[in-house]
Amino acid sequence: MGIRVYNTLARQKEDFVADKQPIGIYVCGVTPYAATHLGHARPAVVWDVIKKYLRWRGFDVYHVQNFTDVDDKIIAKAQQEGIAPLDLSAKYSQEYLDSMDALGVERADVYPRVSEHIEDIVDLVAVLVEKGHAYASDGSVFYDVASFPQYGKLSNQRPEELLSGTRFEVDPAKRSPLDFALWKKAKPGEPSWDSPWGPGRPGWHIECSAMSKKYLGDDFEFHGGGSDLVFPHHENEIAQSEAATGKPLARYWLHNGMLNLKAEKMSKSTGNFVTIEDIVGKHPKELFRFYMLVNHYRSELEYHDEKLNETARGWRRLNQCVNSLEALAASGDAATELTEADEALVSAVESARAKFCEAMDDDFNTALATAALFELTKHVNAYIARCSDKPGNQRVLLDTLDLFHELGRDVLGILGERKTADSLVDPLMELLLDLRQTLRKNRDFALADEIRDRLFEMGVAVEDTPQGSRWKVREHDE
Numbered sequence: 001m002g003i004r005v006y007n008t009l010a011r012q013k014e015d016f017v018a019d020k021q022p023i024g025i026y027v028c029g030v031t032p033y034a035a036t037h038l039g040h041a042r043p044a045v046v047w048d049v050i051k052k053y054l055r056w057r058g059f060d061v062y063h064v065q066n067f068t069d070v071d072d073k074i075i076a077k078a079q080q081e082g083i084a085p086l087d088l089s090a091k092y093s094q095e096y097l098d099s100m101d102a103l104g105v106e107r108a109d110v111y112p113r114v115s116e117h118i119e120d121i122v123d124l125v126a127v128l129v130e131k132g133h134a135y136a137s138d139g140s141v142f143y144d145v146a147s148f149p150q151y152g153k154l155s156n157q158r159p160e161e162l163l164s165g166t167r168f169e170v171d172p173a174k175r176s177p178l179d180f181a182l183w184k185k186a187k188p189g190e191p192s193w194d195s196p197w198g199p200g201r202p203g204w205h206i207e208c209s210a211m212s213k214k215y216l217g218d219d220f221e222f223h224g225g226g227s228d229l230v231f232p233h234h235e236n237e238i239a240q241s242e243a244a245t246g247k248p249l250a251r252y253w254l255h256n257g258m259l260n261l262k263a264e265k266m267s268k269s270t271g272n273f274v275t276i277e278d279i280v281g282k283h284p285k286e287l288f289r290f291y292m293l294v295n296h297y298r299s300e301l302e303y304h305d306e307k308l309n310e311t312a313r314g315w316r317r318l319n320q321c322v323n324s325l326e327a328l329a330a331s332g333d334a335a336t337e338l339t340e341a342d343e344a345l346v347s348a349v350e351s352a353r354a355k356f357c358e359a360m361d362d363d364f365n366t367a368l369a370t371a372a373l374f375e376l377t378k379h380v381n382a383y384i385a386r387c388s389d390k391p392g393n394q395r396v397l398l399d400t401l402d403l404f405h406e407l408g409r410d411v412l413g414i415l416g417e418r419k420t421a422d423s424l425v426d427p428l429m430e431l432l433l434d435l436r437q438t439l440r441k442n443r444d445f446a447l448a449d450e451i452r453d454r455l456f457e458m459g460v461a462v463e464d465t466p467q468g469s470r471w472k473v474r475e476h477d478e
């Protein structure tokens with residue numbers, strides 16, 4: 001059985017069919033005008049895992065994620081701060097990338113920006129005007145929703161229902177309240193570019209149609225984003241792209257549920273958010289990834305510190321099991337003949353791999369995939385208990401470790417880095433220096449000096465300076 005995904009467009013699960021390589025993935029990115037928050041992290045981590053799993057299953061992938069660096073919110077924030085809008089968006093675009101790096105999110109193959117693709121956008125708008133799907137009005141260009149009979153197919157809404165049930169901004173330049181801007185007439189003090197319709201800037205939706213076409217072609221496999229983008233953004237993307245090319249824009253539309261803070265959607269505009277910097281300064285990145293991945297990507301997820309702390313207990317059990325496995329493998333027996341316990345663990349590893357694949361093949365169900373790893377920990381802990389008076393089979397132990405690393409670290413990214421002796425030196429030395437500083441403050445100079453002298457005997461020289469204590473590996477002649 002192959003991979004099945006829930007397609008928002010079909011409103012059901014469908015078989016994933018890949019008839020060409022690489023697999024094209026387009027994920028709507030951020031509007032960079034403020035600090036990156038946890039709401040931004042969820043789609044990033046979700047698609048990081050999907051991409052890694054597809055590669056693990058043997059597919060080649062090409063991932064595109066845009067930056068909307070030309071936008072009303074960016075312009076307003078830049079005016080408040082007295083800087084150029086593109087300078088503001090460049091600053092927060094880099095902050096977003098740094099935040100995703102801190103969460104262990106692999107970067108996309110390309111991050112196109114609106115400001116760098118104006119020509120592509122203008123060309124696409126011109127095609128829509130030429131084909132009768134868009135019209136110029138008073139220096140702006142609007143998409144004619146009535147010209148696309150399939151409008152509403154993604155969000156399962158009909159235009160007449162939208163007109164009666166939704167408030168739209170009244171704009172006398174538009175033929176219908178449903179019509180949306182492809183090109184906005186320039187306003188004083190705002191960035192603008194030349195076009196056949198006069199100076200202006202792109203509307204929100206057209207950018208993704210133009211940039212996905214440039215990097216992935218007229219049609220591709222996956223289009224992703226938060227569930228809040230289904231309407232109007234993704235609905236409008238479909239209308240624009242398919243009217244221009246006559247082809248389906250994306251074969252599979254995947255939408256992650258929102259990550260809410262105290263039951264409210266995280267939003268930069270309302271100030272209701274927790275930044276990535278807040279999280280990674282307090283918790284391991286692997287823990288936060290685990291927090292998101294023990295839930296299915298389509299489910300709503302609420303964040304608060306207490307819930308993270310509850311989740312941390314399970315995450316620590318998983319990591320402690322792997323750490324114990326690593327320690328046992330280091331001293332294991334290189335025996336080739338398998339005992340009954342060895343065979344039971346080998347069977348558990350094969351079962352865990354199969355269950356992990358079954359879960360991920362079923363619409364990337366990371367909740368059940370992590371459950372498969374927890375089930376394996378039970379067998380590992382039982383095996384470790386049997387090895388209390390004799391070494392385990394090193395080959396079996398290493399094969400088990402390989403599976404944890406392969407699935408838990410390389411695909412999901414939920415296992416912490418192994419603590420080697422070398423990686424512990426710096427924090428242990430800092431701890432000793434802090435302890436000496438406390439002893440000196442308490443005027444316990446004898447014990448502080450004893451720590452310094454013992455370290456010297458072990459080859460570490462400690463120097464007390466007005467700025468604090470420093471250490472180095474001493475030379476042989478010191």
